[in-house]
Amino acid sequence: xxxxxxxxxxxxxxxxxxxxxxxxxxxxxxxxxxxxxxxxxxxxxxxxxxxxxxxxxxxxxxxxxxxxxxxxxxxxxxxxxxxxxxxxxxxxxxxxxxxxxxxxxxxxxxxxxxxxxxx
Amino acid sequence: xxxxxxxxxxxxxxxxxxxxxxxxxxxxxxxxxxxxxxxxxxxxxxxxxxxxxxxxxxxxxxxxxxxxxxxxxxxxxxxxxxxxxxxxxxxxxxxxxxxxxxxxxxxxxxxxxxxxxxxxxxxxxxxxxxxxxxxxxxxxxxxxxxxxxxxxxxxxxxxxxxxxxxxxxxxxxxxxxxxxxxxxxxxxxxxxxxxxxxxxxxxxxxxxxxxxxxxxxxxxxxxxxxxxxxxxxxxxxxxx
Numbered sequence: 133x134x135x136x137x138x139x140x141x142x143x144x145x146x147x148x149x150x151x152x153x154x155x156x157x158x159x160x161x162x163x164x165x166x167x168x169x170x171x172x173x174x175x176x177x178x179x180x181x182x183x184x185x186x187x188x189x190x191x192x193x194x195x196x197x198x199x200x201x202x203x204x205x206x207x208x209x210x211x212x213x214x215x216x217x218x219x220x221x222x223x224x225x226x227x228x229x230x231x232x233x234x235x236x237x238x239x240x241x242x243x244x245x246x247x248x249x250x251x
Numbered sequence: 252x253x254x255x256x257x258x259x260x261x262x263x264x265x266x267x268x269x270x271x272x273x274x275x276x277x278x279x280x281x282x283x284x285x286x287x288x289x290x291x292x293x294x295x296x297x298x299x300x301x302x303x304x305x306x307x308x309x310x311x312x313x314x315x316x317x318x319x320x321x322x323x324x325x326x327x328x329x330x331x332x333x334x335x336x337x338x339x340x341x342x343x344x345x346x347x348x349x350x351x352x353x354x355x356x357x358x359x360x361x362x363x364x365x366x367x368x369x370x371x372x373x374x375x376x377x378x379x380x381x382x383x384x385x386x387x388x389x390x391x392x393x394x395x396x397x398x399x400x401x402x403x404x405x406x407x408x409x410x411x412x413x414x415x416x417x418x419x420x421x422x423x424x425x426x427x428x429x430x431x432x433x434x435x436x437x438x439x440x441x442x443x444x445x446x447x448x449x450x451x452x453x454x455x456x457x458x459x460x461x462x463x464x465x466x467x468x469x470x471x472x473x474x475x476x477x478x479x480x481x482x483x484x485x486x487x488x489x490x491x
Contacts, residue, residue, distance in 0.1 A: 133270055135341035135348070140265055141319025142344070142408050147459025147472075219476040221268040227459060227472070 140184035150231045154199040154211035164201060195249050203242035257335060261286055262299065263341040266348045271339065272296075284317050284324035284332065288352065289366050301352035308466065313404030315352050316341040321407040323466040343407040350416065359403050362419045367445045368426035371438030381435045383462060393432040396425045396474045405461030405471050415451035421461035421471035424452050428474035431481055443478075443485045452478035 175182040188194065214234040218227055261271040274291045284304055288441050292299040303313035308326040308345055315324050329338065332471050346354035374381075384388055405421035412418050419427075427446050430436050436490040452475045461471040485491045 133268065135269070135271075136316065136319075136344050138319060140463070142316075142321065142460065143410070145459065145463040147457070147463060148410075151456055161409045215457055218472070219479050227462075 146231045147227065150211060150214065150234065153235075154215070155206050157208040158210065160201075160246045161208055164204075199242060199246045199249070202245040203238060204242035206238035207234075210237045252323065258287065258333065259337045260338045261337070262352070263348075264351055266350060267349075269348075270277065271341075278329070278336070281389070282329045284315070284322065284327045284329060284338065284340065287329060287338065288315075290323065297308050299352070300350040309400060311367075311400035312406070314343055314402040316343060316407065321404040321464055323402055323404065326466065331436050343403055345409065345412045346403065347405050354403070355402060359406050359420065359422070360401070362423040363401075363426055364425040365445060366419045366423040366451075367438060367442035368423055368430065369438075370430060370433070371436055371441075373435055374436035383434055389432040389434060392474075392477060393429045396429045397467055399417070399425055399469055400467060402466065404464050404466060405469075408464040410458060410460065410462035411454055411456060415450060415454060418454050419446065419451055420454075421475065423454075424478055425469060425471040428477050428481075431478065440485075441481050441491055442491040444477050444491055447482040447486070447491055452482060455479075 171185055174185045189198070212235055214230045217230060258276045259277045260276050262274060263269055263336045264272045274295050276290050276295075279286070288299070288301050289303075290400045292301070300363055301313070301315070303325060304310040305312075308323055311323070312325045314321060316322075317324065317327060318334055320332075320408065321343055322332065324340075332338070340352060342348045342352050342354045346356065347358060349355050370443050377472075399422055401422060403422065405425075406412055409418075409421055412420050424446060427442055430442060455472070455475045457472050457476070459472045461474070462469075465471065481491060
């Protein structure tokens with residue numbers, strides 16, 4: 133038996149949430165990257181193969197997954213910018229606001245993409 | 252008027268492995284968690300081991316895990332942290348448990364030494380008192396971190412310490428940062444080299460657990476970020 137169960141109370145704060153979002157979005161993007169190269173690789177098989185793949189991506193469910201992907205990218209970008217700002221600019225009391233701005237930016241970017249799909 | 256309610260307190264008993272033991276403690280007005288633990292030891296089980304000294308938030312010796320969060324128990328009111336009428340008290344995380352609620356603080360303070368957290372006087376025999384100009388960026392940075400009482404709460408709240416047992420930890424790095432900003436100190440080349448390694452400031456993920464839980468409202472994450480910048484500048488200048 134461990135004296136430290138459950139493990140979440142000590143981690144239930146915004147800074148840790150920002151860390152988890154950054155880590156999970158980073159791992160998600162790393163997993164996606166080989167699939168991205170695989171998709172580009174279909175061009176080697178000729179124009180028709182790539183076109184076929186691109187037509188498949190017009191499927192609403194794929195578009196929805198793409199939205200998730202853009203959300204991951206935006207979250208990771210915003211989280212990374214937040215970290216750079218915290219560590220290089222030496223901010224003190226702005227951290228929590230920075231987390232909020234990062235989260236807002238990523239959500240806005242994801243939603244903007246969703247709206248642009250014209251669904 | 253005495254409070255008629257009873258507090259159910261689960262207290263960790265044993266060492267690294269053990270179990271929680273439940274005690275019923277009378278609830279009092281303005282009762283601190285340390286009051287509760289002391290009441291148990293004096294009235295219910297004299298073998299309960301824990302550590303405290305000043306009882307007023309100065310010595311940093313009474314930190315424990317209270318309802319899952321590291322806290323200074325002498326300044327933590329039961330009313331603020333109790334989950335209804337229950338309280339769970341465990342030793343600090345990330346440190347070896349000696350017995351019950353007492354942890355071995357040696358690894359924590361050894362890391363202060365490893366981070367070169369001692370003052371190295373620039374002038375061994377100054378003719379007069381040093382003048383530390385107030386309001387400078389350096390003195391403000393040193394002031395921001397200097398009130399650390401060495402309670403180990405930041406160390407217990409840090410996941411990097413949990414993942415990398417060699418990591419110097421927030422308190423030791425915060426101490427190093429206050430000295431980096433001390434105009435009287437001449438030990439910075441050695442100090443920056445000591446904190447620039449794999450287990451030093453660059454291992455920090457800026458999760459801010461230390462800042463969130465520090466009872467003195469110090470922000471070790473900002474101090475560590477300062478060390479990251481200082482070591483980066485030192486590396487560019489060829490001093491590392």
